Amino acid sequence: xxxxxxxxxxxxCETLVDLLRARAEADPGFPAYTFLRSGERGEAVxxxxxxxxxxxxxxxxxxxxxxxxxxxxxxxxxxSEFLCAFFGCLYAGSYPVPVTPPRPGRSLERLVAxxxxxxxxxxxxxxxxxxRLSAAFPESGRxxxxxxxxxxxxxxxxxxxxxxxxxxxAFVQFTSGSTASPRGxxxxxxxxLDNLAVVKQAFAHTPDSTVVGWLPFTxxxxxxGNLLQPLYAGSRCVVLAxxxxxxxxxxxxxxxTRFRAETSGGPNFAYETCVRRVKPEDREKLDLSSWKxxxxxxxxxxxxxxxxFAEAFRDCGFRRDAFYPCYGLAEATLFVTGGSxxxxxxxxxxxxxxxxxxxxVPSRGKGRVVMSCGRAWGAHxxxxxxxxxxxxxxxxxxxxxxxxxxxxxAGYWRQPSDSRRTFAxxxxxxxxxxxxxxGDLGFVWRGELYVTGRxxxxxxxxxxxxCLTDIExxxxxxxxxIRPSCCAAxxxxxxxxxxxxxxxxxxxxxxxxxxxxxxxRVAELKLAIRDAVTQSHELSVRSVVLLKPGSxxxxxxxxxxxxxxxxxxxxxxxxxxGTQP
Numbered sequence: 001x002x003x004x005x006x007x008x009x010x011x012x013c014e015t016l017v018d019l020l021r022a023r024a025e026a027d028p029g030f031p032a033y034t035f036l037r038s039g040e041r042g043e044a045v046x047x048x049x050x051x052x053x054x055x056x057x058x059x060x061x062x063x064x065x066x067x068x069x070x071x072x073x074x075x076x077x078x079x080s081e082f083l084c085a086f087f088g089c090l091y092a093g094s095y096p097v098p099v100t101p102p103r104p105g106r107s108l109e110r111l112v113a114x115x116x117x118x119x120x121x122x123x124x125x126x127x128x129x130x131x132r133l134s135a136a137f138p139e140s141g142r143x144x145x146x147x148x149x150x151x152x153x154x155x156x157x158x159x160x161x162x163x164x165x166x167x168x169x170a171f172v173q174f175t176s177g178s179t180a181s182p183r184g185x186x187x188x189x190x191x192x193l194d195n196l197a198v199v200k201q202a203f204a205h206t207p208d209s210t211v212v213g214w215l216p217f218t219x220x221x222x223x224x225g226n227l228l229q230p231l232y233a234g235s236r237c238v239v240l241a242x243x244x245x246x247x248x249x250x251x252x253x254x255x256x257t258r259f260r261a262e263t264s265g266g267p268n269f270a271y272e273t274c275v276r277r278v279k280p281e282d283r284e285k286l287d288l289s290s291w292k293x294x295x296x297x298x299x300x301x302x303x304x305x306x307x308x309f310a311e312a313f314r315d316c317g318f319r320r321d322a323f324y325p326c327y328g329l330a331e332a333t334l335f336v337t338g339g340s341x342x343x344x345x346x347x348x349x350x351x352x353x354x355x356x357x358x359x360x361v362p363s364r365g366k367g368r369v370v371m372s373c374g375r376a377w378g379a380h381x382x383x384x385x386x387x388x389x390x391x392x393x394x395x396x397x398x399x400x401x402x403x404x405x406x407x408x409x410a411g412y413w414r415q416p417s418d419s420r421r422t423f424a425x426x427x428x429x430x431x432x433x434x435x436x437x438x439g440d441l442g443f444v445w446r447g448e449l450y451v452t453g454r455x456x457x458x459x460x461x462x463x464x465x466x467c468l469t470d471i472e473x474x475x476x477x478x479x480x481x482i483r484p485s486c487c488a489a490x491x492x493x494x495x496x497x498x499x500x501x502x503x504x505x506x507x508x509x510x511x512x513x514x515x516x517x518x519x520x521r522v523a524e525l526k527l528a529i530r531d532a533v534t535q536s537h538e539l540s541v542r543s544v545v546l547l548k549p550g551s552x553x554x555x556x557x558x559x560x561x562x563x564x565x566x567x568x569x570x571x572x573x574x575x576x577x578g579t580q581p
Contacts, residue, residue, distance in 0.1 A: 014166045015189040017090050024052035034238045035080050044080040056156030058088025058148055065144055068093035071118045071172055075101045075125035078241045081148050082217055085124045093162030096171045098218040108137055114174050117184060166190030172413050173220055173330045184413030185330045194406040195333035196232035198378035202338045203263055203293055205233035212261040214240040214252055221298055224334040249273050250282045257287045265295030268302055269485035271309040289317030293324050299559055300469050301325040301371040303347050327373035327451055331436055333407040337449045339374035346372040348445055356465045358398045360443050372448040380405035384444055387455060390428035398452055401442050402435035459491040459498050466537055475502055478532035479525050481510025486552060488565040499542040502529055503565050506546050511577050522578035545576040
């Protein structure tokens, strides 16, 4: 594998271990990471030197357990302990497998699934998790449990440098499960260093940059984009816990204000959440003029969200041109395409009915506005292929997005058949490949990528294709009582035909009056949803299920898990408001 380019001021780096060791040697006291509590006080400041020291101590303990060359599950909150444990695994030559710790009283389903798929025998975690999980976790006893505190304060002296190179697995990133069962993506050291070099160039990062992030470290954007990218660029990183943002979204913007951050971002729903929940009196205290690059990715980017956020925070110094729609996925480490770091994001309007049929027809009147996710950076190549025939699509046709380049991961952990199907695609007319099949649909227009949905996001009713993300967008706009980015549309089989079901979270005041459910208001919202879908898509809705805030199943990144929502609907597990359907 080709060696990745190195950051300024460091020797050539073949692995992430080389990178941190070089940073620690060159500037051990640099305050690289600041972890915040409630967005107000510094919980921990971690320097390169301290991170290197703690990583060596943890690695020595793991090496004593013969962990080299195998997976280690990481169960941590978004804290400095996670980062030390993550690099401890790398320093040991083992593969960290980050997993979000289950909350008290919540299902252990994901932890159990990842533990089984990873075949790990060691869990590295915070103090207290073993005691809490051992009774509920059916296979707890088969693991060796270890906490960073147990590694000792001087264990780093026993560390032995691992035998790894650019082709070695760095970590196993389990996908969020938003569209399918989670699978472990094997990311090599060369993959991640290549991607970090591409992001540094695309985002124009320098050692003077500051990155603020809140996404979970179990998500590729949180791990690679928020934690590892600042290390590569030699810049500062400020971290909020995901639950801090979700409980009080303004803390994200307050951190950008306080630390004068240039780069920060998240999925589209994060911007919607800020528009909806950050109060006018809180906006008066914000200064977002330092925010030069507000990346928006991991889910469909919506033009109206960008417009509403820019208008809502214009008086806070936020500039619309700071928005940076981008595209990527865990199977390509993180980043694939993006725009110019100092230019406005492009958009185009296309005929929505033609788009549903897979054709790109520009429209000057009414139509669907699609945001550009920019061009491929670095040596990445993006092609649009017919998902059935494997032939390259014509420029005016929608197809599956295929990607190749040095950032594309090695495959899925212990799933060789899925790896061949996803990571080894070739164009049928030329045999050119291998390409990564992303499962995402889109088209390239004037050299830039436009993402339109996923292969599983299309239903066929009466012979007509309908994009589920478009239907969800219509539902969100049907009534002010519907929470933005909080709905799921899917099809169920009824009498050998697909019929539409809509599930949506509502604002509490929209359906309750003086603390009691108002059946009249519930009926009003359901009627608004049905009318909007019928008018915009010529579809009838079999069932509308309204939920209290926070009830929709979501992935760790915040994405709504449409397939889990359908499963719960079919199993009668959704607690809808009012009389159903």
